[in-house]
Amino acid sequence: MRDERGLYERLCLEGFQSGLSWLTILRKREAFRRAFAGFDPEAVARFGEGDVERLLVDASIVRHRGKIEATIANARGVLVLRARGTPLHELVWSSAPARHHVPRAQADWLSATPESIALAKELRRAGFRFVGPTTVYAAMQACGVVNDHLAACPVRQAVERERSEAFAT
Numbered sequence: 618m619r620d621e622r623g624l625y626e627r628l629c630l631e632g633f634q635s636g637l638s639w640l641t642i643l644r645k646r647e648a649f650r651r652a653f654a655g656f657d658p659e660a661v662a663r664f665g666e667g668d669v670e671r672l673l674v675d676a677s678i679v680r681h682r683g684k685i686e687a688t689i690a691n692a693r694g695v696l697v698l699r700a701r702g703t704p705l706h707e708l709v710w711s712s713a714p715a716r717h718h719v720p721r722a723q724a725d726w727l728s729a730t731p732e733s734i735a736l737a738k739e740l741r742r743a744g745f746r747f748v749g750p751t752t753v754y755a756a757m758q759a760c761g762v763v764n765d766h767l768a769a770c771p772v773r774q775a776v777e778r779e780r781s782e783a784f785a786t
Contacts, residue, residue, distance in 0.1 A: 632747030648677035661692035
């Protein structure tokens with residue numbers, strides 16, 4: 618995933634997923650999209666307290682004030698990054714590790730990396746919330762910035778080809 622809106626959505630959904638199952642978030646994904654204006658950063662950045670109150674009673678999404686407010690703050694952070702000259706998608710993809718870790722067994726899977734720690738700090742400087750190193754690393758995995766499929770996984774090479782193509786564009 619290389620577009621700004623998609624990365625913004627993924628980061629926000631990773632934040633909503635914290636403490637919950639991914640299945641819960643995936644089942645509510647379309648409702649999240651409706652509730653948050655299709656994850657259009659400009660639209661969500663204009664949300665105010667009335668919108669927060671509206672979302673807190675919307676049973677079709679996860680009703681957690683901190684996560685709702687973080688989604689709004691993150692939209693504003695997207696706009697800050699743009700104004701600084703490094704849009705979200707460029708920042709995220711520039712955070713890919715120079716040397717890629719290839720896990721051989723489940724015990725080799727990482728929950729955070731130096732790159733996800735640095736990216737989380739940069740996002741927080743822009744005003745993002747609910748973007749700790751583990752959440753950021755999960756988003757990096759989900760968007761293809763890193764490939765954590767095990768070395769022997771039958772789809773690892775296909776994912777790696779897609780990653781390589783994304784870096785080439």
